[in-house]
Amino acid sequence: xxxxxxxxxxxxxxxxxxxxxxxxxxxxxxxxxxxxxxxxxxxxxxxxxxxxxxxxxxxxxxxxxxxxxxxxxxxxxxxxxxxxxxxxxxxxxxxxxxxxxxxxxxxxxxxxxxxxxxxxxxxxxxxxxx
Numbered sequence: 400x401x402x403x404x405x406x407x408x409x410x411x412x413x414x415x416x417x418x419x420x421x422x423x424x425x426x427x428x429x430x431x432x433x434x435x436x437x438x439x440x441x442x443x444x445x446x447x448x449x450x451x452x453x454x455x456x457x458x459x460x461x462x463x464x465x466x467x468x469x470x471x472x473x474x475x476x477x478x479x480x481x482x483x484x485x486x487x488x489x490x491x492x493x494x495x496x497x498x499x500x501x502x503x504x505x506x507x508x509x510x511x512x513x514x515x516x517x518x519x520x521x522x523x524x525x526x527x528x529x
Contacts, residue, residue: 406442409433410449417450418457452511458490465497465507465518478508485513 416426479492503519
């Protein structure tokens with residue numbers, strides 16, 4: 400008889416492993432194998448989000464930024480300061496930069512449970528709707 404492990408328990412396991420210095424590739428391989436073996440591959444993206452949320456509890460915040468150009472060191476520092484202010488107890492901020500020239504200018508910042516879109520593209524789309 401096979402027991403299904405909830406996504407929440409999987410994400411907590413992964414966050415604990417990563418927070419304690421576990422290898423990202425090892426944890427990812429374990430989770431991918433489990434999802435494949437149990438026919439739950441469609442849950443991979445949801446599990447990723449759950450892991451990111453669980454990492455916040457360990458003081459690790461993954462930040463996705465989208466901008467037209469690479470962020471300056473000063474901009475990255477400002478984002479890190481903002482994240483540490485908004486998430487007390489944060490020990491580590493990892494910024495994952497995505498470049499998308501269609502945003503024109505500004506930055507979109509996404510962290511577990513929050514999204515700030517200060518791009519020119521978003522502002523133009525709001526004007527178009529109004």
